[in-house]
Amino acid sequence: MTDSLLDDFRDRGLLHQSTDANELRGWLSSPGRRVYAGFDPTADSLHVGHLVALVLLRRVAAAGHEPVALLGGATGMIGDPSGRSEERNLLSPEELAANVAAVERQIRSVLATAGSTVHVVNNADWMRGVGYLEFLRDVGKHVPLSQMLGKDSVKSRLERDGGLSYTEFSYMLLQAWDFVHLSDALDCRVQIGGSDQWGNITAGIELGRRLRSRDLHGITCPLLTKSDGTKMGKTASGAVWLDPKRTSPYRFFQYWMNLDDHDAGVCLRRLTELPMEEITALDQNRGENAAARHTQQRLAEELTRLVHGDDGLTSAKQATAVFFGGDVEGLAEATLIEIFAEVPSHAFALSAVDNDGLPLVEALQATGLAASRSQARRTIEQGGAYVNNRRIQDAAYCLTKNDLAGRQVVVLRSGKKSYALARFTG
RNA sequence: GGGGAGUUUCCCGAGCGGUCAAAGGGGUCAGACUGUAAAUCUGAUGGCUAUGCCUUCGCAGGUUCGAAUCCUGCACUCCCCA
Numbered sequence A: 001m002t003d004s005l006l007d008d009f010r011d012r013g014l015l016h017q018s019t020d021a022n023e024l025r026g027w028l029s030s031p032g033r034r035v036y037a038g039f040d041p042t043a044d045s046l047h048v049g050h051l052v053a054l055v056l057l058r059r060v061a062a063a064g065h066e067p068v069a070l071l072g073g074a075t076g077m078i079g080d081p082s083g084r085s086e087e088r089n090l091l092s093p094e095e096l097a098a099n100v101a102a103v104e105r106q107i108r109s110v111l112a113t114a115g116s117t118v119h120v121v122n123n124a125d126w127m128r129g130v131g132y133l134e135f136l137r138d139v140g141k142h143v144p145l146s147q148m149l150g151k152d153s154v155k156s157r158l159e160r161d162g163g164l165s166y167t168e169f170s171y172m173l174l175q176a177w178d179f180v181h182l183s184d185a186l187d188c189r190v191q192i193g194g195s196d197q198w199g200n201i202t203a204g205i206e207l208g209r210r211l212r213s214r215d216l217h218g219i220t221c222p223l224l225t226k227s228d229g230t231k232m233g234k235t236a237s238g239a240v241w242l243d244p245k246r247t248s249p250y251r252f253f254q255y256w257m258n259l260d261d262h263d264a265g266v267c268l269r270r271l272t273e274l275p276m277e278e279i280t281a282l283d284q285n286r287g288e289n290a291a292a293r294h295t296q297q298r299l300a301e302e303l304t305r306l307v308h309g310d311d312g313l314t315s316a317k318q319a320t321a322v323f324f325g326g327d328v329e330g331l332a333e334a335t336l337i338e339i340f341a342e343v344p345s346h347a348f349a350l351s352a353v354d355n356d357g358l359p360l361v362e363a364l365q366a367t368g369l370a371a372s373r374s375q376a377r378r379t380i381e382q383g384g385a386y387v388n389n390r391r392i393q394d395a396a397y398c399l400t401k402n403d404l405a406g407r408q409v410v411v412l413r414s415g416k417k418s419y420a421l422a423r424f425t426g
Numbered sequence B: 001g002g003g004g005a006g007u008u009u010c011c012c013g014a015g016c017g018g019u020c021a022a023a024g025g026g027g028u029c030a031g032a033c034u035g036u037a038a039a040u041c042u043g044a045u046g047g048c049u050a051u052g053c054c055u056u057c058g059c060a061g062g063u064u065c066g067a068a069u070c071c072u073g074c075a076c077u078c079c080c081c082a
Helices: A002-011 A023-028 A050-063 A093-111 A133-138 A147-150 A152-158 A171-186 A195-212 A251-256 A261-271 A274-289 A294-323 A335-341 A360-366 A373-381
Strands: A035-038 A066-071 A117-124 A188-194 A219-222 A346-350 A385-387 A409-412 A418-425
Touching: A002 A023, A002 A152, A002 A219, A023 A188, A023 A219, A035 A050, A035 A171, A035 A261, A050 A066, A050 A093, A050 A152, A050 A188, A066 A171, A093 A147, A093 A152, A093 A251, A117 A171, A147 A152, A147 A195, A152 A195, A171 A188, A171 A195, A188 A195, A219 A261, A251 A294, A261 A274, A261 A409, A335 A409, A346 A360, A360 A373, A360 A385, A360 A409, A360 A418, A373 A385
Parallel strands: A035 A066, A035 A188, A066 A117, A188 A219, A346 A418
Antiparallel strands: A385 A409, A409 A418
């Protein structure tokens, strides 16, 4: 079990590059080895792009080793130029501190069930006290400029108009020093990351050799991309976040449900912990019975549970049932409000629904489902308007007390997927 | 500084005195089909208290019964020569 980490990565398509495989295997052949991956706190939440690294750490734990998650409290002050085309804006120390705290919570939560001792460290803790001159003498002196200039991350930026600043150029020194420090402090000798991290990882390995005559190792995994060329984890409305306040469990679930077949297969391998037998079975099922979309279903379930827990998964599935044609009328007011929490809503006076009622056209416009009354009218006439999931085709239709689902809510919908809530309060 | 071309509705782009809310394409929104997919097909696409009314064709004036279309001035963009 313990030496299978590399094979496991390879089988699941998680292996892009690594340092000498035999040496790696050798070091990993004893249990309890520490392996690290870094996370820069560029926002107050991680997103789907970070999921790969988190899952890698879980696999490290599953293989009998101890994952180390490094928070970039210090490196986040600088900004990693790898894989970026432009200079980053600096974060204020306050923002950064808040981000570190939030990201740490997420990392701990995802790794909580990893089944091994988990280390979470912050490089600000050892960087803070280091003076500039000291750093240049102790670290900078051992890193040849030719080596730094040779890195892809640097080269590609130098060839561009924007270039890069000395600050970002120095980033790799900090990350290299992190690696050496962790090898000192935790005897952590393997760093894993996305393929864009290769340059930074090898910089650390090189520094370890020069400074400590120590063998450090690195593994990178391919970056997740979708078959249509867009970035994994990005939607038209932005990134898919792990924080439920930014991306609700329902939308998180739906993101995976909507992947195309090939991408879903890839994600199933790389991101879930389902045994390979089940994955192979799902591959086969996908070929024979693609319409059932078992792969997407399993993927969405596994990842939603991993990130949002059982409760999150339950609410995501409940919402899914309603959003895909389920009956609205039978639901309790509280459930209804929870399910539609993320959907745009608009408050009307309860009296609007008296007597003749509120024209549907007006409700559609006010809730933002239609840009104008004219458009609302069109939508209705073309059969795209629904009240509580029942199609309404009369443009003159008015909402009355009879339409209230629950005590004060009417569920409006335009087309297949756009929902909005009209709330009627006294 | 001199000469030329242009500025049209979300975008590209036709229109060059009435039939222009303005062709065509893209996008977007609905519908059908479907696997909550892709592709395809259909319809719609300035606003409104709606068989009519109001506002749009760089900006401001003018000619005309009538202007996106003609004239004058201004602004901006592009190209060529200094």
